[in-house]
Amino acid sequence: MRLSSLAAEAGLPTATVKYYLRLGLLPAGTAINATESSYGDVHRERLRLIRALRDVVGLPLDRIARVLEAIDHPSPTLYETLGRAVGALDGHEAGPGDHPRARAALAHLGMPYEPGFPAVAQLDRALAAAESVGLPVDLERLERYAEHLRALAAFDLARMPIPDADEPPDTWPAAVRYAVLGTALHEPVLVALRRLTHQELAVGLTS
């Protein structure tokens, strides 16, 4: 299909699709003559993902580029690739520094401490913020959170399209897409539902 059809189908202006091509967010099409190229399913899929990240998740283009970079140039293992892609959702760069609160929390929970993962820095900042207003997350709360989150994580992963260990990286994009969009879009559901369960229980106690 021509660029104009690809753009029309994606509901985007042609200029936007050309811009994504120039930025490398979208791979080049197959040249059919000196001035035109042909585009196919790969491009259609990619535009769908870009639109979901841009319009639904609300991610700026530089972070969308980091997600796509993890798909197009995966790390040696799927695990690291997922970590990079999901890490792009967090606006903060993964600091190379130490994250003492997260380190202590993860050690207590028997979880690996990998300072290069953005979620570790994210946890450290969140723990520091809670501490700074006099509502520190103590060990008991951490344990309870982790217990229930592990159960939910097991549920999520059981539904993830995970390729077998011996499958090549070109089977990974579906897993990366699921992990990134699932993280970005299921977190707000979880947070809203959490507020509602608080309210549900509070009504019995406070009215």
Add this chain to the structure above:
Amino acid sequence: MRLSSLAAEAGLPTATVKYYLRLGLLPAGTAINATESSYGDVHRERLRLIRALRDVVGLPLDRIARVLEAIDHPSPTLYETLGRAVGALDGHEAGPGDHPRARAALAHLGMPYEPGFPAVAQLDRALAAAESVGLPVDLERLERYAEHLRALAAFDLARMPIPDADEPPDTWPAAVRYAVLGTALHEPVLVALRRLTHQELAVGLTS
């Protein structure tokens, strides 16, 4: 204490404290002569809460005002007061409209549907967003989320300073403060820890 001392203790410029007084975020002090007033613990506490909401939670002043308004002019029940205060954390106004996805989800979970609560609209938006990218939250996922969130909510509420039902509204501010700051500051901990439990489980499956 004088205004200048109050500001110095709070780590704020005097002009900022005067601004909060003009906006009504901070109650007036007790006049000690024609040009000066005296401030005490009430003001000190209030500034601490404003700073936590402004600097740690990152809430804009108009939403801080809505939290304080719920404290200063509580609704008839503590339950409604908490709902209003926590609702101020969400940037969206509570729509008076219908929220069909949230309604169906809450009905399925046997939870009350109160369209006036911001978290209901928040849940509806989150469900719509997930659906729009082809990752709808089905009933099984909803049930699992709710099951674990209820357990966590019970834990949180057991630690909340909830006054007895017959205690007057002037005992409510501590509960409101805990609910607002706990919601704002424990959610990011939960979200970060969720990403880490995903990674913890994923390493076994994908590396």
